[in-house]
Amino acid sequence: xxxxxxxxxxxxxxxxxxxxxxxxxxxxxxxxxxxxxxxxxxxxxxxxxxxxxxxxxxxxxxxxxxxxxxxxxxxxxxxxxxxxxxxxxxxxxxxxxxxxxxxxxxxxxxxxxxxxxxxxxxxxxxxxxxxxxxxxxxxxxxxxxxxxxxxxxxxxxxxxxxxxxxxxxxxxxxxxxxxxxxxxxxxxxxxxxxxxxxxxxxxxxxxxxxxxxxxxxxxxxxxxxxxxxxxxxxxxxxxxxxxxxxxxxxxxxxxxxxxxxxxxxxxxxxxxxxxxxxxxxxxxxxxxxxxxxxxxxxxxxxxxxxxxxxxxxxxxxxxxxxxxxxxxxxxxxxxxxxxxxxxxxxxxxxxxxxxxxxxxxxxxxxxxxxxxxxxxxxxxxxxxxxxxxxxxxxxx
Amino acid sequence: xxxxxxxxxxxxxxxxxxxxxxxxxxxxxxxxxxxxxxxxxxxxxxxxxxxxxxxxxxxxxxxxxxxxxxxxxxxxxxxxxxxxxxxxxxxxxxxxxxxxxxxxxxxxxxxxxxxxxxxxxxxxxxxxxxxxxxxxxxxxxxxxxxxxxxxxxxxxxxxxxxxxxxxxxxxxxxxxxxxxxxxxxxxxxxxxxxxxxxxxxxxxxxxxxxxxxxxxxxxxxxxxxxxxxxxxxxxxxxxxxxxxxxxxxxxxxxxxxxxxxx
Numbered sequence: 001x002x003x004x005x006x007x008x009x010x011x012x013x014x015x016x017x018x019x020x021x022x023x024x025x026x027x028x029x030x031x032x033x034x035x036x037x038x039x040x041x042x043x044x045x046x047x048x049x050x051x052x053x054x055x056x057x058x059x060x061x062x063x064x065x066x067x068x069x070x071x072x073x074x075x076x077x078x079x080x081x082x083x084x085x086x087x088x089x090x091x092x093x094x095x096x097x098x099x100x101x102x103x104x105x106x107x108x109x110x111x112x113x114x115x116x117x118x119x120x121x122x123x124x125x126x127x128x129x130x131x132x133x134x135x136x137x138x139x140x141x142x143x144x145x146x147x148x149x150x151x152x153x154x155x156x157x158x159x160x161x162x163x164x165x166x167x168x169x170x171x172x173x174x175x176x177x178x179x180x181x182x183x184x185x186x187x188x189x190x191x192x193x194x195x196x197x198x199x200x201x202x203x204x205x206x207x208x209x210x211x212x213x214x215x216x217x218x219x220x221x222x223x224x225x226x227x228x229x230x231x232x233x234x235x236x237x238x239x240x241x242x243x244x245x246x247x248x249x250x251x252x253x254x255x256x257x258x259x260x261x262x263x264x265x266x267x268x269x270x271x272x273x274x275x276x277x278x279x280x281x282x283x284x285x286x287x288x289x290x291x292x293x294x295x296x297x298x299x300x301x302x303x304x305x306x307x308x309x310x311x312x313x314x315x316x317x318x319x320x321x322x323x324x325x326x327x328x329x330x331x332x333x334x335x336x337x338x339x340x341x342x343x344x345x346x347x348x349x350x351x352x353x354x355x356x357x358x359x360x361x362x363x364x365x366x367x368x369x370x371x372x373x374x375x376x377x378x379x380x381x382x383x384x385x386x387x388x389x390x391x392x393x394x395x396x
Numbered sequence: 397x398x399x400x401x402x403x404x405x406x407x408x409x410x411x412x413x414x415x416x417x418x419x420x421x422x423x424x425x426x427x428x429x430x431x432x433x434x435x436x437x438x439x440x441x442x443x444x445x446x447x448x449x450x451x452x453x454x455x456x457x458x459x460x461x462x463x464x465x466x467x468x469x470x471x472x473x474x475x476x477x478x479x480x481x482x483x484x485x486x487x488x489x490x491x492x493x494x495x496x497x498x499x500x501x502x503x504x505x506x507x508x509x510x511x512x513x514x515x516x517x518x519x520x521x522x523x524x525x526x527x528x529x530x531x532x533x534x535x536x537x538x539x540x541x542x543x544x545x546x547x548x549x550x551x552x553x554x555x556x557x558x559x560x561x562x563x564x565x566x567x568x569x570x571x572x573x574x575x576x577x578x579x580x581x582x583x584x585x586x587x588x589x590x591x592x593x594x595x596x597x598x599x600x601x602x603x604x605x606x607x608x609x610x611x612x613x614x615x616x617x618x619x620x621x622x623x624x625x626x627x628x629x630x631x632x633x634x635x636x637x638x639x640x641x642x643x644x645x646x647x648x649x650x651x652x653x654x655x656x657x658x
Contacts (some may be wrong), residue, residue, distance in 0.1 A: 008427070026467045027594060030474060033587050068587030080587040090587075 015271060016064035020303045023312060024089070031086050035093035038067060043097035048357040050219040054212065056100055058180055061108070065135025069094070069105055071113040084318035088260035088311055096268045099367035100220030102261040103237035107176045108132060110253035112139025115185045117263040118249060119196055126199070128183065140181035142172035142225050143247045152187070152381050153244055157227065159188040159195060166237060166239030168197065168230040174374070178223025185238075186227065187247045196238035196246050205230040216366040241290050252325045255375050256318060260311045262371060265302065265364040266339035270300045272361050273346035276353070278375035287349070303338040310334060326388040329381035337378060340368045397453045397547065400509035401458045402475065402500065405461040405468045406434040406520040420621045422520055429468050434515030436582035437575045441545060442513050443476045444580065454478045458507060460488060462499055466598055473593035474585035480596070481507050485603040490614025493525045500526070501533030502606040509570055511552060516541060516574045527574045537567040542580040642653055
């Protein structure tokens with residue numbers, strides 16, 4: 001016979017309403033708390049200025065490296081070998097600071113480092129990964145071109161053989177960390193299909209220029225890479241990457257981090273809106289006491305809770321080796337879309353204050369406009385899911 | 397050299413504090429427990445000394461707290477401490493400053509140390525009396541408010557922060573030292589540190605291990621908290637209304653001058 005004991009249900013927390021905290025291990029909670037305090041101390045006091053100035057300090061890379069957040073889910077080569085969930089938690093906390101900071105870590109760890117880790121030679125791994133993990137060497141990832149975004153297979157950048165060397169020509173656009181990078185992972189077409197190359201800063205014919213006048217992801221460097229008869233030796237090629245699956249595997253890694261990051265930005269906006277609603281008085285009472293505001297807050301909380309639970313579920317699946325790329329698309333499509341809605345709703349609660357950099361809301365909202373389309377647009381992720389459930393490709 | 401750092405586990409300083417009128421103790425339910433922020437500076441000092449001295453120097457953290465808070469100590473281990481000792485016993489509950497120091501001193505004698513580093517204050521109790529009481533029971537010198545420290549030839553030398561500057565003070569080991577908040581910002585735990593912390597040991601100690609000849613806990617307390625009250629509510633501030641910035645600035649300046657603040 002079993003006896004059931006009635007338990008007293010604790011009153012839900014205003015942010016972690018579903019008590020998801022209890023689903024994390026002590027170690028995961030410590031990682032979250034550590035990254036959260038780093039963001040509170042180092043990012044939040046400065047990010048408004050970085051955003052306004054359109055910059056991200058290079059030093060931040062070393063600080064993230066010291067914390068062990070660059071390539072944190074890779075094993076060996078001085079990388080910590082953390083779980084996918086731990087990586088997701090870090091992305092969530094970094095993006096609760098700013099998507100620019102999370103993008104820096106995503107590009108470094110999941111795109112540039114992961115490309116070398118997954119497709120590189122032992123020598124390439126030994127040369128680059130420890131320095132990149134420490135943030136001493138910064139990497140960028142050149143896939144997108146001016147005329148080829150969602151359709152990378154059509155890329156014009158071409159690498160031709162010249163004796164033992166390769167000669168690269170082409171242009172890459174919207175490249176995060178481009179001008180501050182010490183090395184670029186460049187994807188190029190060859191006579192044998194798409195291949196990846198490590199192009200070091202300073203290589204003759206390789207130049208970068210930054211993209212200005214952005215209204216989104218301003219605390220992030222975005223560049224154009226120009227390759228004009230860039231000669232690299234045979235050992236600059238990533239030997240194991242053959243075809244489009246090379247860059248796509250890297251993108252799937254980064255997208256996984258975005259699933260979490262988007263909920264970090266959403267949480268920051270929800271918290272700002274909740275705090276504002278409880279203190280802003282109109283018609284002699286806090287605006288949080290009005291039904292319309294409560295409905296907004298409740299709806300924001302619903303999607304924040306569901307999106308965070310989804311991120312954790314997909315993270316546990318990834319750690320279990322069961323996560324399919326189409327499920328990553330599911331997560332990215334849902335969480336970025338809902339995060340954007342939460343931030344926009346938060347904006348309305350803050351009224352005019354919502355459009356200034358004194359509050360985090362408009363910054364997150366604008367950042368998410370980039371996150372919505374980079375690493376696969378929401379349309380592409382919709383079609384990935386559509387193809388998976390119907391068996392019919394609707395891409396072309 | 398063996399460095400021991402005492403850490404107190406306190407309710408999150410950023411959380412709203414509430415005192416239970418019946419027990420006159422801080423309500424801990426629903427409030428996260430963290431390392432006492434002052435003790436993080438003590439730990440930072442210990443880790444810096446370990447890095448500088450090298451060799452076989454070890455850093456042990458020591459806490460007196462309920463067994464249920466054991467995992468909070470992992471943060472100290474993740475920051476770089478080598479191991480931890482947790483003194484835990486239902487009989488310690490309700491100890492006053494005397495009882496706490498008395499029990500801790502006996503436990504620390506058993507743990508052993510060359511240098512004991514203690515945070516200057518606890519964020520919850522804020523008596524600031526424990527370091528002095530520990531040094532007394534441990535029969536060691538006490539050097540306080542260190543902003544820098546070094547060990548050479550079996551002696552500790554510190555720069556002791558004062559209101560007017562600093563003093564250089566030397567003391568033979570073993571000794572007890574407290575840290576100033578100018579010692580250096582406590583480091584963040586690194587991811588590798590966090591992942592390595594679960595393999596480190598947290599040894600358990602109980603009252604029975606100490607052989608105390610006086611009772612501690614609520615029964616042995618020599619002081620009693622009679623009453624408590626929240627701080628007075630701050631009055632409304634003065635709002636300066638002025639036609640332009642210059643007039644407003646002058647009005648504020650005159651106010652500060654009157655109060656002899658400028």
